[in-house]
Amino acid sequence: MTTTEPxxxxxxxxxxxxxxxxxxxxxxxxxxxxxxxxxxxxFLVATFVTFALRSLSxxxxxxxxxxxxxxxxxxxxxxxQWGLDKPFLTQYWDWFSGVLHGELGSSWVNGADISTxxxxxxxxxxxxxxxxxxxxVVVGFVLGTVAALRRTTAIDRAITGFVTxxxxxxxxxVGIVLxxxxxxxxxxxxxxxxxxxxxxxxxxxxxITLPALALSFDVIADVARQLRSSxxxxxxxxxxxxxxxxxxxxxxxxxxxxxRNGLGPxxxxxxxxxxxxxxxxxxxxxxxxLQGFGRFANDSAQxxxxxxxxxxxxxxxxxxxxxxxxxxxxxxxxxxxxxRGV
Amino acid sequence: xxxxxxxxxxxxxxVTILALIALLALLGPWLAPQNPxxxxxxxxxxxxxxxxxxxxxxxxxxxxxxxxxxxISVLGSLEVALVALVVGAIPGILxxxxxxxxxxxxxxxxxxxxxxxxxxxxxxxxxLLGNGxxxxxxxxxxxxxxxFYRVSRAATLAVARSxxxxxxxxxGASIGWIVRRHVWTKVLPPIAVALAQTIGVGFVIVSSxxxxxxxVQPPExxxxxxxxxxxxxxxxxxxxxxxxxxxxxxTVWACNLLADAIRDVSGEAGRxxxxxxxxxxxxxxxxxxxxxxxxxx
Amino acid sequence: MSPLTHDTLTSRxxxxxxxxxDAPGTADAPDASAAGPVLALHDVRITDRVTEREIVHGVTxxxxxxxxxxxxxxxxxxxxxxxxxxxxxxPPHFEITAGRxxxxxxxxxxxxxxxxxxxxxxxxxxxxxxPASYLxxxxxxxxxxxxxxxxxxxxxxxxxxxxxxxxxxxxxxxxPELVYGQYPYELSGGMLQRVLIAAAIAVEPRALIxxxxxxxxxxxxxxxxxxxxxxxxxxxxxxxxVVSHDLAVVAHLCDEVLxxxxxxxxxxxxxxAVLHDPRHDYTRLLIAEHDSYGLDTFLAxxxxx
Numbered sequence: 001m002t003t004t005e006p007x008x009x010x011x012x013x014x015x016x017x018x019x020x021x022x023x024x025x026x027x028x029x030x031x032x033x034x035x036x037x038x039x040x041x042x043f044l045v046a047t048f049v050t051f052a053l054r055s056l057s058x059x060x061x062x063x064x065x066x067x068x069x070x071x072x073x074x075x076x077x078x079x080x081q082w083g084l085d086k087p088f089l090t091q092y093w094d095w096f097s098g099v100l101h102g103e104l105g106s107s108w109v110n111g112a113d114i115s116t117x118x119x120x121x122x123x124x125x126x127x128x129x130x131x132x133x134x135x136x137v138v139v140g141f142v143l144g145t146v147a148a149l150r151r152t153t154a155i156d157r158a159i160t161g162f163v164t165x166x167x168x169x170x171x172x173x174v175g176i177v178l179x180x181x182x183x184x185x186x187x188x189x190x191x192x193x194x195x196x197x198x199x200x201x202x203x204x205x206x207x208i209t210l211p212a213l214a215l216s217f218d219v220i221a222d223v224a225r226q227l228r229s230s231x232x233x234x235x236x237x238x239x240x241x242x243x244x245x246x247x248x249x250x251x252x253x254x255x256x257x258x259x260r261n262g263l264g265p266x267x268x269x270x271x272x273x274x275x276x277x278x279x280x281x282x283x284x285x286x287x288x289x290l291q292g293f294g295r296f297a298n299d300s301a302q303x304x305x306x307x308x309x310x311x312x313x314x315x316x317x318x319x320x321x322x323x324x325x326x327x328x329x330x331x332x333x334x335x336x337x338x339x340r341g342v
Numbered sequence: 343x344x345x346x347x348x349x350x351x352x353x354x355x356x357v358t359i360l361a362l363i364a365l366l367a368l369l370g371p372w373l374a375p376q377n378p379x380x381x382x383x384x385x386x387x388x389x390x391x392x393x394x395x396x397x398x399x400x401x402x403x404x405x406x407x408x409x410x411x412x413x414i415s416v417l418g419s420l421e422v423a424l425v426a427l428v429v430g431a432i433p434g435i436l437x438x439x440x441x442x443x444x445x446x447x448x449x450x451x452x453x454x455x456x457x458x459x460x461x462x463x464x465x466x467x468x469x470l471l472g473n474g475x476x477x478x479x480x481x482x483x484x485x486x487x488x489x490f491y492r493v494s495r496a497a498t499l500a501v502a503r504s505x506x507x508x509x510x511x512x513x514g515a516s517i518g519w520i521v522r523r524h525v526w527t528k529v530l531p532p533i534a535v536a537l538a539q540t541i542g543v544g545f546v547i548v549s550s551x552x553x554x555x556x557x558v559q560p561p562e563x564x565x566x567x568x569x570x571x572x573x574x575x576x577x578x579x580x581x582x583x584x585x586x587x588x589x590x591x592x593t594v595w596a597c598n599l600l601a602d603a604i605r606d607v608s609g610e611a612g613r614x615x616x617x618x619x620x621x622x623x624x625x626x627x628x629x630x631x632x633x634x635x636x637x638x639x
Numbered sequence: 640m641s642p643l644t645h646d647t648l649t650s651r652x653x654x655x656x657x658x659x660x661d662a663p664g665t666a667d668a669p670d671a672s673a674a675g676p677v678l679a680l681h682d683v684r685i686t687d688r689v690t691e692r693e694i695v696h697g698v699t700x701x702x703x704x705x706x707x708x709x710x711x712x713x714x715x716x717x718x719x720x721x722x723x724x725x726x727x728x729x730p731p732h733f734e735i736t737a738g739r740x741x742x743x744x745x746x747x748x749x750x751x752x753x754x755x756x757x758x759x760x761x762x763x764x765x766x767x768x769x770p771a772s773y774l775x776x777x778x779x780x781x782x783x784x785x786x787x788x789x790x791x792x793x794x795x796x797x798x799x800x801x802x803x804x805x806x807x808x809x810x811x812x813x814x815p816e817l818v819y820g821q822y823p824y825e826l827s828g829g830m831l832q833r834v835l836i837a838a839a840i841a842v843e844p845r846a847l848i849x850x851x852x853x854x855x856x857x858x859x860x861x862x863x864x865x866x867x868x869x870x871x872x873x874x875x876x877x878x879x880x881v882v883s884h885d886l887a888v889v890a891h892l893c894d895e896v897l898x899x900x901x902x903x904x905x906x907x908x909x910x911x912a913v914l915h916d917p918r919h920d921y922t923r924l925l926i927a928e929h930d931s932y933g934l935d936t937f938l939a940x941x942x943x944x
Contacts, residue, residue: 041450042457053470168594170546172553173587242773246787246838247760257775279461283550297462301469309466316459
C-alpha cells in the first residue's frame with residue numbers, strides 16, 4: 001500500500017467515492033422501505049378499526065336526517081342510499097379505495113365533502129402544531145443541554161424542577177392559565193379566534209401563540225428530559241474518553257460527538273410525541289375557539305357523524321405516519337448505526 | 343422493594359400524596375359540606391365562610407363539587423391503568439413464547455396503537471360507542487396498553503434469553519427459585535414503573551375527556567368538568583381554576599415521582615445513585631473534617 | 640525490538656514506596672535522556688471516594704523517550720487506574736490522594752483543562768481494550784482521525800484527509816481509502832484497534848499508553864498489533880506504557896516491568912531480570928502459569944523455580 005501508482009490511486013478513489021454515494025442513497029431507500037413496512041400495517045389496522053367502529057356504533061345517517069320516529073322503510077331507503085346495506089367488507093373496500101384517491105366521503109349531517117371540511121380546519125391546526133413544535137424543540141433543546149452540561153448543580157436542579165412542573169400540566173390546564181393570565185389578565189393576546197397568515201403575519205402569530213404555547217409545554221418537557229439524559233448517557237460512553245485522550249477540546253467533543261449521539265433518542269421521542277400533540281389539539285382548539293381539525297373531530301364525534309370521524313382519524317394517522325417518516329430519515333442521517341431498531 | 347421505595351424521600355412524598363388522593367376519592371362524597379348538585383341564586387360568589395372555594399355559575403358550591411368529583415377522576419385513572427395492564431402485559435409476555443406469527447401480529451397492533459393520536463381516537467370511539475365513563479376507561483386503557491406490552495415483552499425477553507437464567511437451569515436450580523430470584527426481580531420493577539406512569543397518564547386523559555364533557559353526563563361533577571365551566575367565567579373569578587388544576591397536577595406529579603422512585607431503587611441505576619450520594623457525602627465530610635487532604639485512613 | 644541492555648538488574652520488592660526510582664533505561668540512550676522523561680510517576684496513590692479505600696498504593700516509574708514500561712497484574716490490581724491518572728481521566732469518585740505525576744516535566748496537578756487538551760494527543764495518548772467503544776459509532780472512522788489532525792495541527796480538510804489515509808496505511812490496514820469511509824460497526828476488532836492506534840499517533844505524541852490493547856483480540860491479531868507497536872516505537876521513538884494481565888505481552892515489548900497486585904507494586908525492574916529472577920511469589924506464580932503457554936522463548940536460560 002505504500003507504493004501504489006498515482007493513476008491507480010485516483011481511479012480507486014473515484015471508485016470508492018461512487019460506492020459511497022451509492023451506499024448513502026441505498027441507506028435512504030432502506031430506511032424508507034423499512035418505515036413503509038412498519039406503517040402500511042399500521043395504516044391498514046387503524047383504518048379497519050375506525051371503519052369497524054361504525055358497525056359497532058349502530059349509528060346511521062337515517063337517524064340523523066329523519067329523527068327518532070322514522071319508519072323502518074324510510075330508514076332502509078336512506079341506508080341503501082349510503083351503501084350501508086352492502087356486506088361489511090365491500091363497504092370497507094369501497095371506502096378504502098376512496099381514501100386512496102383522497103376522497104373521504106360526505107358528511108351524514110349536511111352532505112358536505114369531508115375532505116374539503118377537513119382541509120379548512122387543517123391550516124389552523126397545522127399552524128398551531130408547527131409553532132408548538134418549534135417552541136418545544138428550541139426551548140427543550142436549550143434547557144436539556146444546559147441541564148446536562150451543568151448536571152448535579154443548582155442550575156440542573158432548577159431546570160429539572162421546572163421541567164417536572166410543566167410536564168405534569170395537561171394542555172387544558174396550561175391553556176386555561178394562559179388565557180387567565182396573558183389574555184384576560186394582561187390583555188396581551190387575543191383569547192380566542194384565528195386569522196389566516198395571508199391577512200397579516202402579526203395577527204396570525206398573535207392568535208396562534210397562546211394555543212401553541214399550551215401545546216408546547218409537553219414537548220418542552222419531553223425534549224428537555226430526554227436530551228438531558230441522553231447527553232449525560234453519551235458523556236459516559238467510552239468514545240468520549242477516546243476523543244478526550246486524542247486531545248479534542250470539550251467544546252468540540254460536545255458538538256461533534258456527544259450532541260450527535262444524544263440527538264438520536266431525542267428525535268425518536270419527538271416522533272412518539274407527535275400523536276399526542278395532534279390529539280391535544282382537540283383540547284386547545286376548544287379552549288381558544290379555533291375552528292381547526294381537532295374541533296371538527298370533537299363536533300363530528302358528538303354529532304354522531306361517522307364518516308367525518310373516520311376522515312379525521314385517517315388524516316391524523318397520515319399526519320403521524322408522514323411525520324415519523326421524516327424523523328426516521330433524519331435519524332438515519334444523524335446516526336447510521338441506528339440500522340437496527342427504528 | 344416497597345421498603346426501599348419508602349426509604350427514598352421522593353418515594354415517601356409520592357406515596358403520601360397518592361394515599362391522600364385515594365382517601366379523597368373514597369371519602370370525598372361524604373366529606374362534601376353541601377349538595378354538589380344544588381343550585382342557588384348566589385352564583386359566581388367569591389370565597390367565603392359558607393363556600394370555601396366560592397360558587398360556580400349556577401351557584402353550586404365548588405368545594406363540594408371538587409370533593410364529589412374526585413371519585414370519578416381517581417377511580418377512572420386506576421381503571422385505565424388496570425385495563426392497560428391486563429390488555430398490554432398478557433400479550434406482551436405471551437409474544438415471547440407463542441411463536442413468530444403471534445409476535446408479529448401483536449407488535450403491529452402495538453405500533454398502530456402508539457401511532458394513533460389517542461385523545462382524538464378516544465373521543466371518536468367514546469362518542470360513537472355511547473357516552474359513558476366505562477366506555478371511556480376501556481378505550482383509554484386499550485390505547486395506552488402498548489407501554490405495558492413493550493415493557494413486559496422486553497423484560498420477558500431479557501429473562502428468557504439471558505445467559506444467567508440458562509446458567510441457573512444448567513446448574514440445576516429449581517424453576518420456582520429461578521422465578522423468584524431472576525424473573526420476579528427483573529419483570530416486576532419495570533411493570534411497577536409503567537403502572538405508576540400509566541395512572542398519571544390516565545389521570546391526564548380522564549381529566550381531558552371530562553374537560554371536553556366526554557364520558558360523563560353534565561350535572562355530575564368532575565375535576566376536568568369544573569375547569570371547563572370555569573373557563574367561561576375567568577373574568578369574574580380568575581382564581582377559580584387554581585384548585586382543580588393544582589389537584590390534577592399534584593396527582594400526576596406524585597405518580598411520576600413514584601415511578602421514578604421505583605426505577606431508582608431497582609437495578610443498576612439505583613446502585614449508581616446510591617454511590618453518588620455516598621461519594622458526595624464523603625467528600626463533604628473530608629472537606630469539613632480536620633484532615634483536609636482526606637487521604638487514607 | 641531493541642532491548643536496552645543493563646548490568647544493573649534492579650528488581651524492587653514491594654512496600655518500598657518512599658525510595659525514588661532512578662530510571663535504569665536512560666544510560667544507554669543519551670540523546671533521549673537529554674529530553675528528560677516524558678512521563679514520571681512518583682509514589683502515586685489513588686483513593687475511591689465512595690468507599691474511602693485506597694485502591695493504588697504508590698506506583699513509581701519513569702518513561703523516557705523510546706522506552707517501554709509494562710504493568711502486569713490481574714484485573715482490579717489498579718493498573719488501569721494508574722494509567723487513567725496519568726491521562727487525567729480518572730473515573731468519577733476517584734482521586735489522586737498522594738504522590739505526583741509529571742507529564743513532559745509539568746506536574747499534572749497544576750494543569751488547566753485547556754493545557755490538558757493541548758497535551759493529550761500531542762504529548763501523550765492512549766489506546767484501550769474494546770476499541771469499538773472508543774470510536775464514535777455515528778462518524779466514519781477516517782473522519783475521526785482527520786478531525787484530530789485538523790484540530791491539533793491546523794491542517795485543511797483535504798490535507799487532513801490525505802494524512803489520515805496515510806496513517807491508516809501506516810498502521811498496516813490493507814485498504815486505507817476504503818477503511819477511511821467506513822463506520823466502526825463495519826470493521827473487525829483488530830482493524831478497529833489499528834484505527835484507534837492511528838488516531839492516537841496522528842499528531843505524533845511522545846508517549847502512548849496501551850491499556851489491555853490486545854486483550855480482546857485473537858492470538859494472531861494480538862501478535863500483529865504488538866509488532867505494530869514495537870515498530871512504531873522503533874521508528875518514531877514513541878515511548879510506551881503497556882498494561883496487560885498477560886506477562887507474555889509485556890515481555891514481548893517492554894524494557895521495564897511492574898508487577899501489581901491489589902494496588903501494590905510487588906515487583907519492579909528490568910524485564911529480563913524480573914523474568915529470570917522473580918523475587919515475589921506472585922511473580923513466580925505468573926511465570927509458572929505461563930510456562931505451559933510457551934513463554935520459555937523469553938526465558939532461555941530458565942532459572943526460576
